[in-house]
Amino acid sequence: MQRVKNTIRTEFYSVAFLFCCMATAAAADPSSTNVFAPQSTPAKSIFHLSLFVLAITGIIFAVVCTLLVYSLLKFRARSSSANSEPAQVYGSTQIELAWTVIPILIVVVLFMATARVVHAIQDAPMPASAVEVTVIGHQFWWEYRYPQLGVVTANELHIPVSDPAHPTPTFLQLLSADTDHSFWVPELAGKTDLVPNHPNRMWMDPEHTGTFLGQCAQYCGTQHAKMLLRVSVDTPEDFAEWVREQRQPAVADERVSAGKRVFETTACINCHSIKGTVANGRFGPDLTHLMSRSTIAAGAALNTPENLRLWIQNPDAIKRGSLMPAMQLSKSDLDALMGYLETLR
Amino acid sequence: MSSNAITVPGIRIEGKPLVETLHEWITTVDHKRLGILYVIYALGFLVVGGVEALIIRIQLMHSHNDFVSPQVFNRLFTMHGTTMIFFVVMPVMFGFANYLVPLMIGARDMAFPRLNAFSFWLSAFGGLLLYFSFLGGSGLYGAGNAPDVGWWAYAPLGARAFSPGHSSDYWTLSLLVSGFGSIGTAINIIATILCMRCPGMKLGRMPLLVWLYLVMGGMVLIAITPLSAAQIMLLIDRYLGGHFFDTQAGGSAVLWMHFFWIFGHPEVYILVMPAFAFCSEIIPVFSRKPIFGYPAMVAASVAIGLVSTSVWAHHMFSVGMNSYANTFFAITTMAVGIPTGIKIFNWIGTMWGGRIQFKLPMLFCLGFLFQFLIAGLTGIIQATVPVDWQLTLSYFVVAHFHYVIVGGILFALFGAFYYWYPKVTGRMLSERLGKWHFWLFLIGFHVTFDVMHIPGLLGMPRRIYTYEPGRGWDTLNLIVSIGAFIQAVAILVFVWNLIVSYFKGAKAGNDPWDAWTLEWSTSSPPPAYNFATVPVVASRRPLWDLKHPEDPDSQYE
Amino acid sequence: MSAAAISVSEMQQPWSLPYRGKVAMAGLIIAESAIFTIFVIAYLFYIGKSLTGPAPREVLETPIFYTICLLSSSLTIHYAGKFLQRGERGPFLSLWSLTILLGGLFLFGTAREWHRLIYEDGLTISTNLFGTTYYSLVGLHAFHVTVGMIMLLIVAIFAFVGRVGRGHSRRLEVLSLYWHFVDAVWVVVFTVVYVLGR
Numbered sequence A: 001m002q003r004v005k006n007t008i009r010t011e012f013y014s015v016a017f018l019f020c021c022m023a024t025a026a027a028a029d030p031s032s033t034n035v036f037a038p039q040s041t042p043a044k045s046i047f048h049l050s051l052f053v054l055a056i057t058g059i060i061f062a063v064v065c066t067l068l069v070y071s072l073l074k075f076r077a078r079s080s081s082a083n084s085e086p087a088q089v090y091g092s093t094q095i096e097l098a099w100t101v102i103p104i105l106i107v108v109v110l111f112m113a114t115a116r117v118v119h120a121i122q123d124a125p126m127p128a129s130a131v132e133v134t135v136i137g138h139q140f141w142w143e144y145r146y147p148q149l150g151v152v153t154a155n156e157l158h159i160p161v162s163d164p165a166h167p168t169p170t171f172l173q174l175l176s177a178d179t180d181h182s183f184w185v186p187e188l189a190g191k192t193d194l195v196p197n198h199p200n201r202m203w204m205d206p207e208h209t210g211t212f213l214g215q216c217a218q219y220c221g222t223q224h225a226k227m228l229l230r231v232s233v234d235t236p237e238d239f240a241e242w243v244r245e246q247r248q249p250a251v252a253d254e255r256v257s258a259g260k261r262v263f264e265t266t267a268c269i270n271c272h273s274i275k276g277t278v279a280n281g282r283f284g285p286d287l288t289h290l291m292s293r294s295t296i297a298a299g300a301a302l303n304t305p306e307n308l309r310l311w312i313q314n315p316d317a318i319k320r321g322s323l324m325p326a327m328q329l330s331k332s333d334l335d336a337l338m339g340y341l342e343t344l345r
Numbered sequence B: 001m002s003s004n005a006i007t008v009p010g011i012r013i014e015g016k017p018l019v020e021t022l023h024e025w026i027t028t029v030d031h032k033r034l035g036i037l038y039v040i041y042a043l044g045f046l047v048v049g050g051v052e053a054l055i056i057r058i059q060l061m062h063s064h065n066d067f068v069s070p071q072v073f074n075r076l077f078t079m080h081g082t083t084m085i086f087f088v089v090m091p092v093m094f095g096f097a098n099y100l101v102p103l104m105i106g107a108r109d110m111a112f113p114r115l116n117a118f119s120f121w122l123s124a125f126g127g128l129l130l131y132f133s134f135l136g137g138s139g140l141y142g143a144g145n146a147p148d149v150g151w152w153a154y155a156p157l158g159a160r161a162f163s164p165g166h167s168s169d170y171w172t173l174s175l176l177v178s179g180f181g182s183i184g185t186a187i188n189i190i191a192t193i194l195c196m197r198c199p200g201m202k203l204g205r206m207p208l209l210v211w212l213y214l215v216m217g218g219m220v221l222i223a224i225t226p227l228s229a230a231q232i233m234l235l236i237d238r239y240l241g242g243h244f245f246d247t248q249a250g251g252s253a254v255l256w257m258h259f260f261w262i263f264g265h266p267e268v269y270i271l272v273m274p275a276f277a278f279c280s281e282i283i284p285v286f287s288r289k290p291i292f293g294y295p296a297m298v299a300a301s302v303a304i305g306l307v308s309t310s311v312w313a314h315h316m317f318s319v320g321m322n323s324y325a326n327t328f329f330a331i332t333t334m335a336v337g338i339p340t341g342i343k344i345f346n347w348i349g350t351m352w353g354g355r356i357q358f359k360l361p362m363l364f365c366l367g368f369l370f371q372f373l374i375a376g377l378t379g380i381i382q383a384t385v386p387v388d389w390q391l392t393l394s395y396f397v398v399a400h401f402h403y404v405i406v407g408g409i410l411f412a413l414f415g416a417f418y419y420w421y422p423k424v425t426g427r428m429l430s431e432r433l434g435k436w437h438f439w440l441f442l443i444g445f446h447v448t449f450d451v452m453h454i455p456g457l458l459g460m461p462r463r464i465y466t467y468e469p470g471r472g473w474d475t476l477n478l479i480v481s482i483g484a485f486i487q488a489v490a491i492l493v494f495v496w497n498l499i500v501s502y503f504k505g506a507k508a509g510n511d512p513w514d515a516w517t518l519e520w521s522t523s524s525p526p527p528a529y530n531f532a533t534v535p536v537v538a539s540r541r542p543l544w545d546l547k548h549p550e551d552p553d554s555q556y557e
Numbered sequence C: 001m002s003a004a005a006i007s008v009s010e011m012q013q014p015w016s017l018p019y020r021g022k023v024a025m026a027g028l029i030i031a032e033s034a035i036f037t038i039f040v041i042a043y044l045f046y047i048g049k050s051l052t053g054p055a056p057r058e059v060l061e062t063p064i065f066y067t068i069c070l071l072s073s074s075l076t077i078h079y080a081g082k083f084l085q086r087g088e089r090g091p092f093l094s095l096w097s098l099t100i101l102l103g104g105l106f107l108f109g110t111a112r113e114w115h116r117l118i119y120e121d122g123l124t125i126s127t128n129l130f131g132t133t134y135y136s137l138v139g140l141h142a143f144h145v146t147v148g149m150i151m152l153l154i155v156a157i158f159a160f161v162g163r164v165g166r167g168h169s170r171r172l173e174v175l176s177l178y179w180h181f182v183d184a185v186w187v188v189v190f191t192v193v194y195v196l197g198r
Helices: A002-027 A041-074 A093-122 A236-247 A254-265 A305-313 A331-341 B018-026 B031-059 B070-104 B113-136 B167-195 B208-240 B253-287 B294-310 B323-351 B360-383 B385-391 B395-425 B431-457 B474-504 B542-547 C008-012 C020-045 C064-085 C089-119 C129-160 C166-196
Strands: A131-138 A141-146 A151-154 A156-160 A170-176 A181-183 A192-194 A200-204 A210-215 A228-234
Touching (some): A041 A093, A041 B323, A041 B385, A093 B323, A093 B360, A093 B385, A131 A156, A151 A236, A156 A236, A170 A181, A170 A192, A192 A200, A228 A236, A305 A331, B031 B070, B031 B113, B031 B474, B070 B167, B070 B208, B070 B253, B070 B395, B113 B167, B167 B208, B208 B294, B208 C020, B208 C129, B253 B294, B253 B323, B253 B360, B253 B395, B294 B323, B323 B360, B323 B385, B360 B385, B360 B395, B395 B431, B395 B474, B431 B474, C064 C089, C064 C166, C089 C129, C129 C166
Parallel strands (some): A131 A170, A156 A228
Antiparallel strands (some): A131 A141, A141 A151, A170 A200, A181 A192
């Protein structure tokens, strides 16, 4: 009997623990990748649907558990009954019907709620005011192209905040240059994969400014773990200013022409582009406005001179297995190059 | 071990040389011995896969850890998944099928004993081939090692361009080979069940375990083969310049996903059907009542088998199928929960009004009931497609499927071990060690897998060798890792119990649990020929009829 | 323990279960059908999606004659079995050998077609999606025909030395089932490749 009580107690505590944890997750603040803290319409629809399905499954759990625990307590073998067998019951058609029909009804309700939200999110028409971004997934970084705005950048996505009264959502077209990836910024939307030869589409309309984090969610190779996402939701004015700056070609500063020459004569231009120069490689991120970004290597390190220097000389120290080669530059070349890169604002 | 030698006083019988014993085991075609071989093989790989899991959990204990490199980590999670599914759960379930099905239907052996042996050795070779990749994976460019493309080997990651060397080939070939072994065993199981039943055992009188293995065998035939087909296509791509999944030539990466999950989803039902089978035998015996609703249980099992072949793309909700496809797979996924729920209700109905004995097999099955319920409900949560757009590819899914496989399948399997070990060896497993095993494993399991849902909800994707601090994932991952070690200790206690009880366990006799199916009518262990005379049955519980001649089941069925 | 109480009516019916060879072959056929289904799906999915290279209607010639050979071999093997059941070994052997000849003709036809496609039309398995799916599907089928042929030849050898008799009918029926399956698959492959795919 004590054993039974212990079993039941453990099971209940673990379940209560589970639900407390999930509730705490909802209230927890510092993590900005919380599925329960939606900041955009798709994420919010998902959040509300999740509460609905949690409620239903919670009730099912409570009911079935009660029956289970009750049967364990009430029908446990007692020493007095050691030698007799209980009534041998083979089944009951009515009961079978009841516990078939009720689950079918629950499923129908749940399915209709699901279908409604699927359609609302996936088949939402794109308004004229939408900002369009083409996202191209690479091993292990993100390329962003704004076709209407003439902007090409990498790893840090800027989008305007969307006022519910006059929505300016951002619609992303998702492509891949190599393997499968997945764009997941939990507080802004559910994830959608980037599959080569299979363009996808997703959208978000964040209602507050701020920085939203996420990362690649579909295993894409060695450094899948450090293919991070950083979305900056700007006010319309800040966004316009950012676009204006990003459209400029690279700053041409005579003082760093030595570094520019290092860039243009070593293998850098095979992979990287810098607008307004001969560098037009597509394999690696566009570096025209490298210094406008707060991180490098798709979020693997902060964009500081030390990190940038280390990244160029020994990328494996920051992101082992990334496709950036160690450039084997001499110290003077590296110094000159750093001087040049730091002008790319 | 499998003969009933008659001791004659005054005669000294010499022991056999070890070589002869080994030779007997290697060339055996006896279903009981092959069953034991399957199980021992699986237990070995359980330890290997478990060690891989522990290394993964050490690496993930805190953010930016560097216990292993990303390359090693990626191999570890690939090998852990592949090993556990193909070289632990599949073989152990085939092992139990081999041992129990002929005994439970009153047969002398499986329908095709030599095919049985061939299938076992083929599957066993597959496992060894997979692990040889650690040594042989390098290939021409020294670029390979064990496979590191995840156990799904999504295209185009598995293509030559992204997987140089031979590591992916070891994955492909080992699964192809062991897949053919599985098909052989499945054919054998189906032929045995349909053609070798003892007189009187109509289909409606078979134990539920036998029914469930019939459904499982059928599912193996139509689920494993799509994977074999896809792997042949992958080999054609990698070695003959084919373009099946070559996106640069117009091929489709999504097609690989469809083919893989057309295999992958029924596969997990293949893994769980035997767990249902074990519970359907154990719960009635320890409730002292027949299973509630036998026809409904059969119908539900067949329904699960059929419907589960239509749900596969619920693994692909984020891939970008259109809204109609997504809703179709949502409804089929929710639909398969209905017959599954019916089974849970029927098990509770079996316990209801019974005299429940909390012996170890029953304790593990109760754990199964509770945990499988939760796992099913988190499955329903993910079937609501938009919610899955957040949860898929995160640790929520990892927690869900471990809840099914560890909390459900492994618990039921432990119950089966404690229930049938006496029949196989003639000795009872130690209750004391068993209790330690149960409680340690229960606690470790919940510490790990309850908590694991939360990082998923906080945005932690799967298959990452490290993660950023400040996302709130550190402490949670530490707790998860601690639970893993508790489970490891429990497994060691279990293995120790298996070994020690073989030599020192209490003698079991024919029928230690006062059960009702045919395997308990013969000695423990059974003689090589199983039954001295062919049994004739008149109901679903032939031993109940014998023990209660005044109230036989045959009157009521 | 042996007998339990059973009703008198049950005792009077003979206890008979299906022949395990047939059940096993049915299982194998189901499994193989699943493999072929996947290759057929890939073929259908990729129709028209090749980015380059020869298209089906440019290079495929419908193999009517060889199809007739293969499909009639199902008839010959069926009647061969019937003769063996009646113990008439001579006719059995003739029809069995004819089956092998027809199967061999089919394989020869496939080889001829592939030779032409590779050397004259420049279509290989790596040329384009059509090439990959065509050679894979037709090749998988041809592989199964070859395995069947080897089994038929083994039986023929034993039959020629007089070792195959009436008692082997059941087993040969199982092999015939496999051969019928191979023919049925060809009906599907033929339809998909030479009718739908063009």
